[in-house]
Amino acid sequence: MTHPLLDVRNLKTYFYLRRGVVKAVDGVSFRLNRGEALGIVGESGSGKTMTALSILRLVPYPGKIVGGEIIFKGRDLLKLTEKEMRHIRGKEISLIFQDPQNSLNPVFTVGWQVGEAIELHSEGKPLWDRIIEKVINILRGVGIPRVEDRVNDYPHEFSGGQKQRIMIGMSISNNPDIIIADEPTTALDVTIQAQIIDLLKDLRSRYNSSIILIAHNMGLVSELCDNVAVMYAGRIVEYGSIEEIFNDPLHPYTRMLLRCIPRTDIDVDKLESIPGEPPDPVNPPSGCRFHPRCPYAKEECKRDPIYIENIDGHMAVCELYRR
């Protein structure tokens, strides 16, 4: 068996607050192969961003990775020094943030910013002219029109969609093994969203990069991903291929998420949302954390451990399938 490119095992990232401990990521495990696109979906607050930030060891204070392993190319990232991690970030694993508006620095030209990202991870010190040549190629590759005239423009001179393209360009500038895109289209309108997903698809086929696409609904994920992990309250409740998740969802939460895919052909206010509230992260429900909102909940669902159904790698953590 070949080793996966990334193997996240029982990852736990907790926030230590005065009112208690928030188990933002609570025993998350998944694997990512080279060239694979994995979707991580779940409502807001389910721990998607903290999973991504944990992989890069960028969890903000008072959060802390308290357990697990993150094996990347055979090494546990949690055991590396900060200096070794700096080499991984942006070069081997890059992150595209939710909000390009706040991720580009307003006081530097985009050419300078993309160039700096390249220079940071270059051997020796390449001439700036060479770097700018590379920047122009990258920005052309992500679909910025008239790039030669625009490298010296500032972020505010670009549209939201273009800024996200620049961010994506920056994140692929060092040919990373893994691109993590955290809701990369949330701030953009529907047409631009589709274009950004097309761009990621294109980059994936050009460079065979692995992608982790984080989203709060299934719609965008279905366009790009091979496999999907569904998160609820800090845990993965279902994992499977995109076909299995769409055609035969097992977990009641996944079924509800599938009913919430925004469609352009229906009124936004007729869109179904999931009934009930996400749990209090400091005092989550016992057993299956979804049980208070689950129409099929029974007594067993309140107790740990919850049954894990696994049919050829399509996995769901749910008592409904205990025989």
Ligand SMILES: Nc1ncnc2c1ncn2[C@@H]1O[C@H](COP(=O)(O)OP(=O)(O)O)[C@@H](O)[C@H]1O
């Ligand atoms: N800075 C923080 N301080 C305290 N708790 C936080 C902080 N950031 C995130 N959390 C907690 O971690 C949980 C997961 O957050 P996050 O990973 O950002 O969710 P998602 O990306 O799925 O919307 C949240 O429910 C929240 O309670």
Ligand SMILES: [Mg+2]
């Ligand atoms: Mg998030």
